[in-house]
Amino acid sequence: MxxxxxxxxxxxxxxxxxxxxxxxxxxxxxxxxxxxxxxxxxxxxxxxxxxxxxxxxxxxxxxxxxxxxxxxxxxLPEGGYLARELTLVKISCPVKQRAEMMKTAELMNAHIIDVTATTVTLEFTDTSERTEIFLTMLRPFGIRELVRTGVSAIEKGVQTARKE
Amino acid sequence: MNGAAIALEALAREGVSVIFGYPGAAIAPFYEELSKRDDIRHILVRNEQNAGHAASGYARASGKAGVCCTTSGPGATNLITALATAYMDSIALVAITGQVPTDILGHDAFQEADITGACESFTKYSYLCKDINELPRIIKEAFHIAQTGRPGPVLIDLPIDVQLAEAEPVFPQSVDITGYKPRTKGHPVQIKKAITAISEAEKPVICTGGGVVSAQARKELTALAEQLSIPVVSTLMGVGTMSIDHPLYMGMLGTHGCPAAKKVVSQADLLILCGARVGDRTIAGRGQIKSDAKIIHIDIDPVEIGKNMSAHIPIVGDIRLILRALLAESEPCSHTDWIEQTAQWKKDSLAEEQEYADHVNPRRFIRLLSQKVGKNKKAILTADVGQNQIWAANSFNFEGGRFLTSGGMGTMGYSIPAAMGAKLAKPSREVIAVCGDGSFQMMLPELATIMQHGIAIKIIVMKNGRLGMIRELQETSFGHTTDCMELGSLPDISKLAEAYGIKTCKVKSDADSNEALDLMLKSRSLFIIICSVDENENSILAPVSEDK
Missing domain, CATH: 3.30.70.260 (ACT domain)
Structure with missing residues (x-):
C-alpha cells in the first residue's frame, strides 16, 4: 500500500x-x-x-x-489530504499536429509553456493518477523528455501537520 | 581564543578529563591547546580504532560520554569501526576528527575524507563545524545527544581553519533541540496494563538487556523480579544485571547462551523485554517463544518496539523510572510452580565443570577467577569476541561488577582498549580483559599504551592457536574446514610481553590456575595470564533435554 x-x-x-x-x-x-x-x-x-x-x-x-x-x-490519513505533483513534458509536435495537441492540453488543463517548430513543452499539475492519464494521452505524440517533481501533499480542512 | 582552545574549554566544561587519541596534521592546533591544559589528560593509543574502543570502555565504566580524537583522512576512517561498535551497543561517545581547511573541502585534499558522510549510519548525530561561532553550541549539543535518551556516538568534524580562527566564545548553559526531546517517564496507562498482564500471567519471564545496564537500573530490575517472583534471562549486553547465583537468574539467552534460559523463554506465557532489542542472535524468531505468549516491551527507543518482534504492551521511557513505577504499583506475587520448574531447569543445565589435566577448562577458569575477585565485588570484566566472550559471559559471576563487550557489532579487538578506558574511569576497581589469541594479536600494539600510561589492567589470553568460534561454526554448520582458522606462527606471548616489560604467567592445566590467578591479582601493574585451551574446546552448551 x-x-x-x-x-x-x-x-x-x-x-x-x-x-x-x-x-x-x-x-x-x-x-x-x-x-x-x-x-x-x-x-x-x-x-x-x-x-x-x-x-x-x-x-x-x-x-x-x-x-x-x-x-x-x-x-497523512487516507482520503484526508490533497496531493499534487508538477510535470514538465516536452513532446514532439510538428505544426500540423498542434491543434490536436492544444485540444488535449485544454481537456486536461495543462499549460503550454514553450513552443518550437517541432516540439511543445507542457506544464501539468495534478494528482499522480491524473498525471498518468495525461501522459497516456501524450504518448502518441512522442514524449521527448519528462520531468516530474514527485508528490507534495497537504491535509484537507483546518488540520496542519505541524500542530494537532 | 582560537577554535582549538574553545573546543577544549567546552570539553572541560562538560567534565572531560581524559581524551583518547592519535595526533596528525589536521588536528595539530587542537593538540597544541590540549598540551597546555592540566585538567585534561591525553592517552596516546597506537591505532585510532582503539581510541574509540578505549573511550567506549571509559564511557561504560564512568556513565558519562567517552571522548576520542583523531586527525582527518586515515585517522578518521580508522575510527569508523569503533564508532559503529559504540553505535550498535548504544555507548555515549564524542569523537572529534580534524579536517582539511573549509575552503578546500571537497577538493580531495591531502588526508581529506568525508567522515561525516561515511559515518552517517554509525553515529547518533554528526556535525561538520564550519563556523567557529557555532563551536560552543555544537560541543554542548554533542554531549547532550550522546548521553541522553538512547546513548550513542556523536561525531564532530573540525576543519583546521576553524581550529585556528579567533573568536570570543559564548558557552551556552543549556540545550534546546526542537526535534530531540527523549521521553523519560513511561505512560501510566501502559504501566497499569503491564501490571495487569503480569498479575494474570502464570509463567512470566523478564529478559534484561543492555538498556537496563545503561539506564543504571540493575537494582530496580532485580527488586522487581524478586517482588513479583519472575525468573530473569539476559541478553549478552544485559549480562551482569544479576548475579549468576541469584535463584531467579536463569542465564544468558541466545545461540551461545545458557540452555535453561532458552527453555524458560520457550515455555513462558509472558515475556517482559527490558532494554533488549531482541537481536537475531538472542531470539532468532517468534518461533522460539510460545505463539500465544504476551509480550511487554520496555525501551527508551520507540524504534526498538515492534522492529524485531511485535509487542502487546509497549512502554517507552527511561527503564529505571518505569521499573520504579512498576515496583511501586504492583503487589508482591508468587509463581511457585513456575519458579520451582525453572529452578530445576537451571540446576539441570549447570554441569559440574571438569578439571582438565593437560589443558585449561576455560569455563572452570573463569568461574575460579570470579571467585577470586569475589571480594572485590565491583570488578569490571571486558571480553573480546568469540569463544572467550561466551565463556566469560556464561561463567563470570558479576556481583555488582560490570561486563563490557562488543555485543551488537561483535568487534574483535575490543577487550583490551575497553579495559584501558574502564580502568582510567575507575582506577580503584579491578579491571580484567579476557580475549583469545586471535583478538590479542589484533590489539597487541596497545600493550605499549598501557605501559606508557601505567594503566594497571589484567589480561587473560585463551590460547588455542586458532580462531576458535569460527572453527566451531565451520564444523557445526558448514563442513569441517579449519585450515584458514589456524593462527600459524603464533608468537610466544610471554616473550612478546617481556619485550614490553610486562610480567606473564602460563597456565597449562587447571591445576596451575589457582596460583596463576593469585599472582595476577596481586600484581599492581599490567599482568598477562596465558591459558592453554584445547583447540577443539567448544562454546555452545547442550540444550536442556525435552522430557524435563
Whole structure:
C-alpha cells in the first residue's frame, strides 16, 4: 500500500542526505520525494510516498522521528489530504499536429509553456493518477523528455501537520 | 581564543578529563591547546580504532560520554569501526576528527575524507563545524545527544581553519533541540496494563538487556523480579544485571547462551523485554517463544518496539523510572510452580565443570577467577569476541561488577582498549580483559599504551592457536574446514610481553590456575595470564533435554 508522509525537518545542510540515507539503509522503498522550505524558514518540509505494509510504515515513522533533525513526522490519513505533483513534458509536435495537441492540453488543463517548430513543452499539475492519464494521452505524440517533481501533499480542512 | 582552545574549554566544561587519541596534521592546533591544559589528560593509543574502543570502555565504566580524537583522512576512517561498535551497543561517545581547511573541502585534499558522510549510519548525530561561532553550541549539543535518551556516538568534524580562527566564545548553559526531546517517564496507562498482564500471567519471564545496564537500573530490575517472583534471562549486553547465583537468574539467552534460559523463554506465557532489542542472535524468531505468549516491551527507543518482534504492551521511557513505577504499583506475587520448574531447569543445565589435566577448562577458569575477585565485588570484566566472550559471559559471576563487550557489532579487538578506558574511569576497581589469541594479536600494539600510561589492567589470553568460534561454526554448520582458522606462527606471548616489560604467567592445566590467578591479582601493574585451551574446546552448551 502507498503511504504519504509529511516530514518537517530542520532547514540546514545535510538533512536531506540523512533522511535519504535512512530509507536506503533500512531498506524502505521511496516512490517519490519532494522537499522545500515552509512558512517557517527554519523548517523544510518533505513529502515522501512510500510503498510498504502497515508494520513497515510504523517503523518508517519511528525511524524518521528518531533523527535528531526531524521536527515532526505525520503519515497523512487516507482520503484526508490533497496531493499534487508538477510535470514538465516536452513532446514532439510538428505544426500540423498542434491543434490536436492544444485540444488535449485544454481537456486536461495543462499549460503550454514553450513552443518550437517541432516540439511543445507542457506544464501539468495534478494528482499522480491524473498525471498518468495525461501522459497516456501524450504518448502518441512522442514524449521527448519528462520531468516530474514527485508528490507534495497537504491535509484537507483546518488540520496542519505541524500542530494537532 | 582560537577554535582549538574553545573546543577544549567546552570539553572541560562538560567534565572531560581524559581524551583518547592519535595526533596528525589536521588536528595539530587542537593538540597544541590540549598540551597546555592540566585538567585534561591525553592517552596516546597506537591505532585510532582503539581510541574509540578505549573511550567506549571509559564511557561504560564512568556513565558519562567517552571522548576520542583523531586527525582527518586515515585517522578518521580508522575510527569508523569503533564508532559503529559504540553505535550498535548504544555507548555515549564524542569523537572529534580534524579536517582539511573549509575552503578546500571537497577538493580531495591531502588526508581529506568525508567522515561525516561515511559515518552517517554509525553515529547518533554528526556535525561538520564550519563556523567557529557555532563551536560552543555544537560541543554542548554533542554531549547532550550522546548521553541522553538512547546513548550513542556523536561525531564532530573540525576543519583546521576553524581550529585556528579567533573568536570570543559564548558557552551556552543549556540545550534546546526542537526535534530531540527523549521521553523519560513511561505512560501510566501502559504501566497499569503491564501490571495487569503480569498479575494474570502464570509463567512470566523478564529478559534484561543492555538498556537496563545503561539506564543504571540493575537494582530496580532485580527488586522487581524478586517482588513479583519472575525468573530473569539476559541478553549478552544485559549480562551482569544479576548475579549468576541469584535463584531467579536463569542465564544468558541466545545461540551461545545458557540452555535453561532458552527453555524458560520457550515455555513462558509472558515475556517482559527490558532494554533488549531482541537481536537475531538472542531470539532468532517468534518461533522460539510460545505463539500465544504476551509480550511487554520496555525501551527508551520507540524504534526498538515492534522492529524485531511485535509487542502487546509497549512502554517507552527511561527503564529505571518505569521499573520504579512498576515496583511501586504492583503487589508482591508468587509463581511457585513456575519458579520451582525453572529452578530445576537451571540446576539441570549447570554441569559440574571438569578439571582438565593437560589443558585449561576455560569455563572452570573463569568461574575460579570470579571467585577470586569475589571480594572485590565491583570488578569490571571486558571480553573480546568469540569463544572467550561466551565463556566469560556464561561463567563470570558479576556481583555488582560490570561486563563490557562488543555485543551488537561483535568487534574483535575490543577487550583490551575497553579495559584501558574502564580502568582510567575507575582506577580503584579491578579491571580484567579476557580475549583469545586471535583478538590479542589484533590489539597487541596497545600493550605499549598501557605501559606508557601505567594503566594497571589484567589480561587473560585463551590460547588455542586458532580462531576458535569460527572453527566451531565451520564444523557445526558448514563442513569441517579449519585450515584458514589456524593462527600459524603464533608468537610466544610471554616473550612478546617481556619485550614490553610486562610480567606473564602460563597456565597449562587447571591445576596451575589457582596460583596463576593469585599472582595476577596481586600484581599492581599490567599482568598477562596465558591459558592453554584445547583447540577443539567448544562454546555452545547442550540444550536442556525435552522430557524435563
Amino acid at each position: 502507498k503511504y504519504t508522509l509529511a516530514i518537517l525537518v530542520e532547514n540546514h545542510a545535510g538533512v536531506l542526505s540523512k533522511v535519504a540515507a535512512l530509507f536506503s539503509r533500512r531498506g524502505f522503498n521511496i516512490d517519490s520525494l519532494s522537499v522545500g522550505v515552509t512558512e517557517d524558514t527554519k523548517l523544510s518540509r518533505m513529502t515522501v510516498v512510500v510503498d510498504c505494509d502497515k508494520n513497515t510504515i510504523e517503523q518508517v515513522e519511528k525511524q524518521l522521528n528518531k533523527l535528531i533533525d526531524t521536527v515532526k513526522v505525520k503519515v
